Amino acid sequence: MSDASTTQPHHPHPIELSDARRRIKAIFIGSVGNLVEWYDFYAYTAFALYFAPHFFPSTDPVVQQLNAATLFAAGFIVRPVGGWLFGHLADRYGRRLSLMLSVVMMCFGSLIIAFTPTYQTIGFAAPALLALARIIEGLSLGGEYGASATYLTEIADPEHRGFYSSFQYVTLIGGQLTAILVLLLLQNVFLTHEQLVAWGWRIPFIIGAVLAVTAMFMRRHMQETEAFEAAKGTMKRESSLRGLLKYPREVAIVVGLTAGGTAAFYTFTTYMQTFVKQTVGLSDIVTTYVIAGSLIFAAILQPIYGAISDRIGRKPVLMFFGIAGTLLTVPILTTLSGTKSPWIAFLLICGAWIFTAGYTSINAVVKAELFPTSVRATGVAVPYALTVSIFGGTAPAIALFFKQQGHEQWFYYYLAGIIFLSFLVYALMRDTKHASAMHRHE
Numbered sequence: 001m002s003d004a005s006t007t008q009p010h011h012p013h014p015i016e017l018s019d020a021r022r023r024i025k026a027i028f029i030g031s032v033g034n035l036v037e038w039y040d041f042y043a044y045t046a047f048a049l050y051f052a053p054h055f056f057p058s059t060d061p062v063v064q065q066l067n068a069a070t071l072f073a074a075g076f077i078v079r080p081v082g083g084w085l086f087g088h089l090a091d092r093y094g095r096r097l098s099l100m101l102s103v104v105m106m107c108f109g110s111l112i113i114a115f116t117p118t119y120q121t122i123g124f125a126a127p128a129l130l131a132l133a134r135i136i137e138g139l140s141l142g143g144e145y146g147a148s149a150t151y152l153t154e155i156a157d158p159e160h161r162g163f164y165s166s167f168q169y170v171t172l173i174g175g176q177l178t179a180i181l182v183l184l185l186l187q188n189v190f191l192t193h194e195q196l197v198a199w200g201w202r203i204p205f206i207i208g209a210v211l212a213v214t215a216m217f218m219r220r221h222m223q224e225t226e227a228f229e230a231a232k233g234t235m236k237r238e239s240s241l242r243g244l245l246k247y248p249r250e251v252a253i254v255v256g257l258t259a260g261g262t263a264a265f266y267t268f269t270t271y272m273q274t275f276v277k278q279t280v281g282l283s284d285i286v287t288t289y290v291i292a293g294s295l296i297f298a299a300i301l302q303p304i305y306g307a308i309s310d311r312i313g314r315k316p317v318l319m320f321f322g323i324a325g326t327l328l329t330v331p332i333l334t335t336l337s338g339t340k341s342p343w344i345a346f347l348l349i350c351g352a353w354i355f356t357a358g359y360t361s362i363n364a365v366v367k368a369e370l371f372p373t374s375v376r377a378t379g380v381a382v383p384y385a386l387t388v389s390i391f392g393g394t395a396p397a398i399a400l401f402f403k404q405q406g407h408e409q410w411f412y413y414y415l416a417g418i419i420f421l422s423f424l425v426y427a428l429m430r431d432t433k434h435a436s437a438m439h440r441h442e
Contacts, residue, residue, distance in 0.1 A: 026155045027164055029222050030148055031171040033103050033215040037144045038175025040110045040208035041137055045270050046179040049277070049284065050201040054118040055127045077389050078135050079142030083381030086143020090150060090377035091243075094228055098147040098377065100219045102140045107212035109137035114205035146381020149364035154225035154373075159310060162433070165365040166306030172360075173299045176269055179204060180292045187285060227373045243375045244382065250370040253429050254383040257318065257366065260422030261359030262392030263415055264325055268352050269295070271396040276345055279337050279408065286342050294349040298360075301353060305361035314366050315431040321358030322423025328355065329416040334409065359422075369432035391418055 082102075090098035112133035119126040148168055156164035182204045187193075191200040244251065272294070277287045309317045329352070336348045364380070371379035399411040 023155055023157065023164070026223055027152055027167060029218050030099065030151050030155070031167045033099060033219050034144065034148045034168060035171035035174045035178065036208070036211045036215040037103055037106050037141060038172045039178045040106045040175075040205070040212060041141055042176040042179045042270075043110070043182070043204040043208055044113070044134070044137075045273060046176070046183045047201045047204055049273075050197050053197075054120070055130050056119070077393070078138040079145075079385035079389055079393075080382055082139035082142020082144075083146050083385035084142075084378065085139070087146045087378030087381040089143075090147040091375055094224050095147055095151040095154070095377065096219065096222045096224055098143060099151065099222065100216055102143040102147065103212050103215045103219065105140040106137055106144075107209045107216070109133045109140065110205045110208040110212065112136070114202050114209065142381065142385045145364075145384060146377045146379075149380050150368055150377040151222075151225060153365050153368035154227040154376075155223075160307075161365050161369075162306040162309035162314065162362050163303055164306070165368070166302040166361045168364045169360040170299050170302045173269070173295050173302070177292060177295050177299065180288055180295070182207060184285075184288055184292070187288070227376075230373070244378050247371060247375065247379060250379060251383045253370060253425060254367050254379070255387045256425030257359075257422055257429070258363065258384050258387040259391045260325060260419035261321065261356070261363055262388045263395050263418045264321075264329070264352070264356045265360055266392045266395040267399070267415055268298075268349060268356055271399050272349060274396065274400070275336075276349075279403070280345055281340060282342055282345065290342050290346045290349070293346050294353060297350045298353040298357060301357035302361045305357050306365070309362045309365070309433065313431040313433045314362050314369075315426060315429065315433075317358045317362055318366070318426040319423070321355050322419060322426045324355035324358070325419035326416055326423055328352070329419060330412045333412040333415075337408065366432050369435075 086098045086102050089101065110133075112129060116126060116129040116133070145168075149165065152165045152168055153161055186196055186200050186203060273287060273291055276282050276290055277284065282290065305317055332348050332352050336345060339345055339348070367380040367384060368376055395415070398414065399408070402408050402411045402414075
């Protein structure tokens, strides 16, 4: 006779269910704020084709886009400062406070862009104010990444850290998708092309400011992580950067594993909007549909790869990105530049995402697992922001520079080379899933 206990279905304990709901709610609120921050930041890229002539007068559209891309890169230069500032706040005063302040700063950046007069009205002050707005947004994002990556990783249970932390890039991509959705609605429903060029490009930045205020109020009610609460009693009163200097190996790993991934990410998101329109030659509306479709595909991949890393480890997923990215980047971009079909362009960009997601889905959890609680937000944010400033934010400007010089294909090899350098780091590093510092609070 079989044991009755073996035939009874397992019912989750009420405490288990409430704990799961608590974690999911916290991850949702943290992720929504992240989406809003990245929507504000990417609205600049999505609408650059429309506002660039108002700030950078020129008869050459490539020059206009190069100027706009240069300011895009300028927003990245200050990200290490934002990473240090908000990382210090997160490590010393809590993840929640840092996340609230970063989204408020993003609101100010969006409002400046929304209400800055054009070059024709105030001359050189127009691009200067635009640069100021990008600096403010860069500071905000520099802090947002480290604090949100730390928060999502700490709030998740140990068995599902890869899955839950992958939602940082789901919402990051979701922010760009939201910007593109606003673009589609303005292009096809609410405004004519002339209205969009004349003044309609200001609307998404007003929307972004309103969303940022909403996210700030949502984050007011976020719970603090148990790891931070446990570490408060052991924290030393020292500079966050001085504390970070105790972990040079971990800092070097963050730099190495980020370089190729961030260059690939900004190539297949930010730069693709310009590449598909100017190099492939698709119309504005078709370009928008192609990019939006590829981003939806990319968002779907993130939690899948995150869950895979929870089963097999982080290192194999990173290795997949390093190998495939090194070998396939040049063929994909070369084929993409020669096609005139939007469907082929869409499939090729999705093909690039199949390996790029190997980095984007788990880079946050890998970095968080490298550092103890007392310096985790700073350790994730500062070396990451430095690397993104060098290899990520500059990717569109470098690509456009090569294009202007008549050697666009040189960028393809540049990108493949950077990914290969990161692959060497993946091959040598330990798997952070099995050698995690999440339990260390010193």
